[in-house]
Amino acid sequence: MDRNNIKACIVRVGGTNCDAETKRSFEELGVKAEVRHLSEIAKSNNLLEFDILVFPGGFSFGDYVRAGAILAKSFSAKLNRRLKAFVEEGKPILGICNGFQVLVEAGLLPAFNGISKYPEAALATNLPIGFRCRWVYLKHENSGKCVFTKKIPKGKVLRMPIAHAEGRFMFPKDSEGSCLERLVDNDQLVFRYCDEQGRGAGGKYPYNPNGSFYGIAGICNPEGTVFGLMPHPERAFYGWQLPDWTKGEKPSEFVDGRLIFESVVEHVAAKL
Amino acid sequence: MNSAFTVFMRYVARVEVGLKPGHSDPEGETTRDSLAEMNYAVESVKVGKVYELFVEASSLEEAEKMVDEMCRRLLANPVKDNYKVSIEESR
Numbered sequence: 001m002d003r004n005n006i007k008a009c010i011v012r013v014g015g016t017n018c019d020a021e022t023k024r025s026f027e028e029l030g031v032k033a034e035v036r037h038l039s040e041i042a043k044s045n046n047l048l049e050f051d052i053l054v055f056p057g058g059f060s061f062g063d064y065v066r067a068g069a070i071l072a073k074s075f076s077a078k079l080n081r082r083l084k085a086f087v088e089e090g091k092p093i094l095g096i097c098n099g100f101q102v103l104v105e106a107g108l109l110p111a112f113n114g115i116s117k118y119p120e121a122a123l124a125t126n127l128p129i130g131f132r133c134r135w136v137y138l139k140h141e142n143s144g145k146c147v148f149t150k151k152i153p154k155g156k157v158l159r160m161p162i163a164h165a166e167g168r169f170m171f172p173k174d175s176e177g178s179c180l181e182r183l184v185d186n187d188q189l190v191f192r193y194c195d196e197q198g199r200g201a202g203g204k205y206p207y208n209p210n211g212s213f214y215g216i217a218g219i220c221n222p223e224g225t226v227f228g229l230m231p232h233p234e235r236a237f238y239g240w241q242l243p244d245w246t247k248g249e250k251p252s253e254f255v256d257g258r259l260i261f262e263s264v265v266e267h268v269a270a271k272l
Numbered sequence: 273m274n275s276a277f278t279v280f281m282r283y284v285a286r287v288e289v290g291l292k293p294g295h296s297d298p299e300g301e302t303t304r305d306s307l308a309e310m311n312y313a314v315e316s317v318k319v320g321k322v323y324e325l326f327v328e329a330s331s332l333e334e335a336e337k338m339v340d341e342m343c344r345r346l347l348a349n350p351v352k353d354n355y356k357v358s359i360e361e362s363r
Contacts, residue, residue, distance in 0.1 A: 065321075066349060073346050105349070118344055122351040129298030172351050173294060211296070 001269050003030035009050040010035045011099075013071055017058035018096065021234040025261045026052075028237070038071070042078040048085060051268050052092050055099030057163070057232055067123065067166040068101025076106050084115065090271075092147055092264050093226045097164055100218070100228030109228050110179075110188055111221040120179075123230070124168040127211030131165040135243055136209055136231060138217050139194040145187040145224035147267040148260050157198040158191075158256040159242075160231035167210040167230040169217075180214055191218035191229055233257030280328045283335040284362035289348045289355045290320030323347060326362060335359050 008026045010019045012035050019035045026033035031052075041047055061070035076083060087093065087108065095103035101123045103109040107116035126132055137159055140152045152158070171179035183189050192215040193201040193208045201207035201215045208215045210230070218229030235241055237258050239251035291297050300317040307314045325342070329335035339357050348355040 065346060069346060069349070119349050119351055122349045124295070124352055125298045127296050127298050129302050170352065173292070 001271075003265060003269055004032060006031045006052070006265065006268050007050045008033040008052040008054060009041065009047070010054045010056055011038055011041065011071075011075070012036060012056075013038045013060050013074075015059040015062055016056050016098070018232060018234055019056045021232075021237070022054055022056050022096070025234045025237045025258070026265070028258075029261055029265045031265055038075060038078065045082075047079055047082040048089075050091070052094065052264060053086060055093070055095040055102045056234075057097035057099060060098055060102065063098075063166075066101075066105065067164075068098055068103075068105045071098075072102045072105035072107075075102070087115065087221075087226060090223060090225050092268065094148060094260075094264065095226075095228035096232055096234065097162070097167075097230055100230055101166065103226060103228040108226050109221055110183060110219055111226065112179075112182055112186075120171070122170050123166050124170055125166055126164070126209070127168055128205055129165075131163070132167070132209045133161070133163040134206065134209060135159055135161050136217075137194050137196055137198070137207065138191040138231060139198050139200075140190070141192055142190045142220070142224075143187050146190050146220040146227055147224050148220070148227040148264045149190055150267060151263040152259050155198065157194060157196070158236075158259070160233055160236040160257055161243075162209055162231050164210070164230055167212065169210075169212040169214075169219075169230075171213060176213060183219060186222045187224070188219050188222060189216065190220050190227060191216075191231070193217050233260040237261070278330050280330055281332075281335075282362045283327050283329060283332065283359050285323075285325040285327060285335065285339045285357055285359040287323040287325060287339065287343060287347055287355055287357050288320055289323070289343070289353050290318055291352055292354050295352055321347075332359060332361075 010022050023033040104121050140156045142149050195207045220227040245251040299319040304314050304317040343355045
């Protein structure tokens with residue numbers, strides 16, 4: 001399929017952010033991207049006309065109740081059947097930062113047995129506490145299932161920024177071992193925090209910036225089509241977005257975040 | 273039940289949501305540290321949220337059932353949160 005026939009929908013509600021950067025990232029790759037308010041998506045009844053759905057970063061609904069909880073329930077309540085159909089048709093869904101929190105709260109991730117009624121994981125308050133806005137290193141751990149990282153070799157270290165206060169990924173304490181085993185066995189583990197050399201963060205700040213269990217920074221569903229991550233790939237798309245881009249040699253035109261967008265666009269283009 | 277005769281009562285439910293035992297509570301620890309700096313001896317602090325819900329239901333049991341479902345679906349994340357509900361009739 002021609003890339004300019006691919007349509008991406010970026011969900012907007014009060015408090016979402018980086019929708020403009022996300023739109024521009026898709027457009028740079030020749031994809032049509034639209035920022036649509038939740039009410040507009042619900043009213044126009046056209047969710048399934050889109051090929052990619054994105055829950056962007058931000059603080060949807062002011063992070064009331066819990067980060068991502070209200071948008072998750074509101075989206076599910078308004079678009080329940082269409083959201084299920086979107087997932088069942090294997091159309092990719094991306095959740096960035098607050099969007100990742102939304103996908104977890106909506107039961108779309110990890111979705112071990114399909115979309116779950118109650119959350120199966122949580123993104124809790126950062127440890128150490130605080131809003132963390134910094135660049136981190138991520139190791140790609142996926143063996144090829146995640147459609148958003150197909151162009152990234154396993155083991156590659158990527159650099160992206162985070163900006164969140166609730167990013168400590170966790171499973172229920174009494175079953176975290178078995179959940180992790182399942183995550184790895186299903187090839188649902190996508191990114192873990194690491195140091196510049198790709199060595200595991202070992203739970204240590206600042207490499208693990210939020211105290212995430214097993215250093216988990218991003219996961220996908222068992223089908224590899226729904227993907228959520230705390231870091232912001234759209235803020236690491238162009239070389240000039242790097243914090244140190246004026247230092248040294250001429251920076252590369254594009255950097256690591258682009259690989260995520262490029263992977264999913266190539267996947268959709270090949271499929272349609 | 274004949275709905276023509278169903279009498280709906282008003283209830284007020286107080287829902288307390290807090291972290292499950294054994295979970296790190298960075299907000300509580302920070303609050304404790306601040307109180308310690310103010311020379312208050314506080315062993316530990318746990319932070320949670322309180323919701324007051326005003327609902328209508330045909331019975332106390334129905335109100336309890338409804339609020340419990342609300343807690344599990346929205347107010348608490350069962351992975352990390354506990355919740356406590358107390359309901360009484362409201363005027």
